[in-house]
Amino acid sequence: MSDRAAIRVSNARKSYPGSLGKGRTTVVEDVGLEVAGGTVHGLLGPNGAGKTTTVKMLLGLVRPDAGEFEVLGRSSRAPSGRASLGFLPEQPYFPPQLKAAQAMRLYGRLAGVGRARLEDEIASKLSLVGLDRHADVQISKFSRGMLQRLGIAQALLGEPRIVVLDEPASGLDPVGQRDMRNLMLSLKDDGVTVLLSSHQLSEVEAVCDRVTIVNRGRVASEGRLDDLLNVEGQVSLVVRDLADGLPAPMEGLVSDVAVKGSSWVFSVAQTDVRRVIDAVDEAGGSLVSLNPKRESREDYFSRLLDSDGASTEEAGTR
């Protein structure tokens, strides 16, 4: 990763006092991540994994027990370090007595937008999220999805170079979710760095260049999602025209066999690929495709979290 990551978190740790003052509950044990500039980076994990607490520590909303938090090379714990950052909190809420434009005016001024261009920027951001016709509507009349859109609009005030979105699809209908994905990709096209905290695999897979998977307050895995889903040492083959079924030489070499019409789909260890292709040729079959084997994202996620949970429990019993 580059020396000047847009966002850098290292060794983040946070615990809270236990109930009745007994002991402490560790929410974030050891989380580190680096987000390259101009990319969309997913912070993925189940509910309670420590994603939101990590984001809050990055934004100075929660005081960490330990760790370093940088945005564009400056500590983000100080407000001045967050001057180039926009944030959409999970389930954003606004003073209900304000109208959308009034709330945007307040947040725009706090974000340092000059008076000369404030009104234009408010109009442009409200239009971007589809709320331009609701600028003069009182926020108390907004639906859950409209609040989410307003939250996004306020996060984009001041043209931030980095945007942190905490569960941005929450409360949005399918069209809104699609718009949100398009918005993230368009921000990326404009050179904006996006840190997306989410528990929705499909959302993360659709837009993220890299992901950091967090579970039980620790980083469970990090990398390109494509790479993470590839099963090391295994390839997936599709062949057809095997009239007599799988040839005998292939038995014991293939797994996860499925038949779809005249096509056969199966997995093979990389070391056995040559032997399997020869056996297919000899049986009169033909190779349709050969790709690295990919685990379904749900299976990968479940396996990762299960194994991480098991290892955590093992460590705990030692």
Next chain:
Amino acid sequence: MMERIFALASSVAADALRRKVLYVVVFFVLVMAVAVPSLPSYGEGVDEAVYREVTLALVFVAALIVVLALAAPRIPAEVEHRTVYNVLSKNVYRWEYLVGLWCGIVFTMAWIIAAFTVIAQIVGFAVYADPMWVLWQGTLGVLLEVGVLAALCIAAASRLSTVPVVLVALVFLFVAHSRSSVVLDDASLAWKLFPSLDTFNVINPVAHGGGVDAAYVASMLLVFVAYSAFLLVLAALLFKGRDL
């Protein structure tokens, strides 16, 4: 910095003007101010003094209710509803947020108290043919006192929820007004250092005399600045380490 504080302050003031409690209290004071001259007469000159005294007491009670309604729930509600995230995730220091809230509340109270004073003057002039300019000294004292109370509420609310904040404010108010009558020469240092809000109570000289001199007004302003600054620094220290 000033732009951010001003933005927060104007937001607080605009929010306050939408609160129903404000208009209920204004209506109550208006009715009472109009009703006071109809009290039984005590004789020429005495009636005016009674009018000034009762009016200032009413303004104080009304201002106290409004300042508690504005200041005590503000931070707990913003933290509970997470609206504070939209503010503090930006380039805003926590102390700027607190000072912005306080300025907004004091600014709102200044307008409300000024409106009360004008109403009291109009009624006073209509009934007694006296513009009673001296009332402004009394209401200035009320404004400064509720300004200090607003700072106390913000300091307490940076760690406590609404009800405890109100209780802390009322206890502070009671002790700070009764302190001068219980602090003796041999009292502990803590008692001697405890703030006295009696400085701001000029109802008696305003109602029954010609008011206070300029030097006293200046001393009220100094005490107001000192107490408010101390409480806001305390609030900033308490709020700085709070997890939101």
